[in-house]
Amino acid sequence: xxxxxxxxxxxxxxxxxxxxxxLDLADGIRLFECPDLLAVGWLANRERERRHGARxxxxxxxRLEPTNVCVASCLFCxxxxxxxxxxxAYTMPLEQAWDKLRQRAHQPLTEIHxxxxxxxxxxxxxxxxxxxxxxxxxxxxxxxCFTAVEIxxxxxxxxxxxxxxxxxxxxxxxxxxxxxxAEIFAERVRRKICHDKCDADRYLSIHRTAHLMGMKTxxxxxxxxxxxxxxxVDHMLRARALQDETxxxxxxxxxxxxxxxxxxRKLPAPSAADTLRVHAVSRLMLDSIPHIKAFWVATGVDVAxxxxxxxxxxxDGTVQEEKIYHMAGSSxxxxxSMAQLxxxxxxxxxxxxxxxxxxxxxxAMGAMP
Ligand code: V47
Numbered sequence: 001x002x003x004x005x006x007x008x009x010x011x012x013x014x015x016x017x018x019x020x021x022x023l024d025l026a027d028g029i030r031l032f033e034c035p036d037l038l039a040v041g042w043l044a045n046r047e048r049e050r051r052h053g054a055r056x057x058x059x060x061x062x063r064l065e066p067t068n069v070c071v072a073s074c075l076f077c078x079x080x081x082x083x084x085x086x087x088x089a090y091t092m093p094l095e096q097a098w099d100k101l102r103q104r105a106h107q108p109l110t111e112i113h114x115x116x117x118x119x120x121x122x123x124x125x126x127x128x129x130x131x132x133x134x135x136x137x138x139x140x141x142x143x144x145c146f147t148a149v150e151i152x153x154x155x156x157x158x159x160x161x162x163x164x165x166x167x168x169x170x171x172x173x174x175x176x177x178x179x180x181x182a183e184i185f186a187e188r189v190r191r192k193i194c195h196d197k198c199d200a201d202r203y204l205s206i207h208r209t210a211h212l213m214g215m216k217t218x219x220x221x222x223x224x225x226x227x228x229x230x231x232x233v234d235h236m237l238r239a240r241a242l243q244d245e246t247x248x249x250x251x252x253x254x255x256x257x258x259x260x261x262x263x264x265r266k267l268p269a270p271s272a273a274d275t276l277r278v279h280a281v282s283r284l285m286l287d288s289i290p291h292i293k294a295f296w297v298a299t300g301v302d303v304a305x306x307x308x309x310x311x312x313x314x315x316d317g318t319v320q321e322e323k324i325y326h327m328a329g330s331s332x333x334x335x336x337s338m339a340q341l342x343x344x345x346x347x348x349x350x351x352x353x354x355x356x357x358x359x360x361x362x363x364a365m366g367a368m369p
Pocket of ligand 1 (some may be wrong): 077078178179180182219255256258259260295316324
């Protein structure tokens with residue numbers, strides 16, 4: 001394979017990685033432009049195995065979106081409803097949101113991941129009570145809730161600083177932040193696809209604040225729309241720079257653009273080859289971020305499986321109630337069971353492990369019926 005890497009013109013990158021060196025913007029662009037996807041994948045897999053061997057992580061989680069009312073007008077979004085009067089707009093009463101957990105009393109869930117629209121009509125107490133209620137029902141549940149974009153929106157709407165918002169949410173039970181809302185950091189792209197939500201600096205500053213307050217977070221990248229290779233690599237480098245500063249990111253999650261039912265529907269969805277490459281280049285560029293996650297709802301289950309040989313060591317989790325991707329055309333199942341996740345990891349020749357949100361291993365998943 002070394003000779004293939006050489007033939008692909010990647011020998012210097014390979015040597016630098018072997019010596020513990022870092023890749024820069026030009027290297028990242030070369031990895032995107034290199035025609036030999038397998039050579040790029042091989043390098044990413046070497047980095048993956050150096051960190052995690054064959055281990056592949058996922059958790060028993062539940063996705064909830066308690067409101068889709070949203071004042072932002074992101075062109076890629078099929079989930080948001082701008083006006084509460086829209087018949088498809090919804091806001092769950094707290095009892096209804098809590099019921100989603102109560103109804104799953106039999107499931108050994110360890111995490112709830114909440115993403116909302118930017119709803120201008122709710123009091124801040126809705127969110128603090130939402131968290132408190134989940135902790136009352138199951139004190140051990142990890143609450144990974146609200147993107148940095150939501151935190152910025154709360155601060156502006158309720159007249160608080162970002163740190164105050166985070167502090168109050170933590171007091172109510174917030175345990176970590178998910179990575180949503182990052183899209184592409186480059187100003188050119190943000191201006192076109194999501195001009196009226198918080199910018200890249202604020203997104204990164206909120207993650208920095210969260211890290212300094214002791215929280216772990218994730219960071220995402222929405223790819224496969226109007227961004228260039230350079231803008232993808234720039235995005236990764238901005239995430240890497242913050243990671244160098246704080247060490248607070250756990251996972252980087254490339255998110256494949258889904259074109260159904262949104263204002264960018266004329267664009268094609270990214271190909272499987274592009275998805276494999278984005279995950280591989282992420283593993284190679286982001287040397288200081290421990291985990292690269294393939295969110296199977298976004299990649300598709302089959303491509304997520306292949307991605308386990310292209311730098312990916314994490315598959316998110318069982319998910320169960322996802323709406324953002326399913327409204328944008330994802331044809332994946334609503335959720336996957338732990339047995340299904342284990343089987344697909346084993347079928348790919350990798351070793352499945354149930355983890356908690358902090359990547360502590362809960363159990364090695366044996367052969368499942
Ligand atoms: O920020 C919205 C994306 C994100 C579309 O932190 C779309 O563990 C593709 O961030 N096509 C929310 N993507 C989801 C998210 C996430 C997912 C899994 C794990 C984690 C984590 C975070 O979904 C948004 C946006 O980038 N999105 N619409 C669409 N049409």
